[in-house]
Amino acid sequence: MIIITQSVHIKVTCAIIEKEGKVLCAQRSEKMNLPLKWEFPGGKVEGGEDLATCLKREIKEELGVEIDVLKRLPSNFHIYSNLKLELIPFRCSLQTFEIDLLEHAKVLWLPVEKLKDLDWAEADVPIVDYYIQNYK
Ligand SMILES: Nc1nc2c([nH]c(=O)n2[C@@H]2O[C@H](COP(=O)(O)OP(=O)(O)OP(=O)(O)O)[C@@H](O)[C@H]2O)c(=O)[nH]1
DSSP states (O other): OOOOOOOEEEEEEEEEEEETTEEEEEEOOTTSSSTTOEEOSEEEOOTTOOHHHHHHHHHHHHHSOOEEEEEEOOOEEEEETTEEEEEEEEEEEESSOOOOOSSOSEEEEEEGGGGGGSOBOGGGHHHHHHHHHHHO
């Protein structure tokens, strides 16, 4: 008998939040999957919501701030062992400035040339590379 297991394919939005030439980088907490990896904050698209609505909702839930969603960048399609995802990045700016760490272990504002110093989630690496090439 052949058993075909279908892995789940999810869409995840993430925010490259820019301020004064720096970019906000967020470290996943020990309790999240991919513990302590660095990412751009965001999360899974729910139901029929549009991508910008998803991203604004996730950023409010995770960091307690309002953002403007400015420009979509190319997606990265990535397969983890049990998960297929499309990671969809957007350049964003802050509308409100008081960041609360509601889910992440830490956030850092880094200049573009320092982004490669962090241990990024695998799915983020091509997005970081694209951003460095195009926005340095
Ligand atoms: N938000 C976000 N998720 C990422 C990034 N890179 C990456 O591999 N992921 C993966 O995308 C998936 C969805 O992210 P999430 O867990 O933050 O989404 P969520 O808040 O909607 O999920 P939850 O309901 O499980 O808390 C996770 O498996 C996460 O590890 C990234 O840069 N940002």
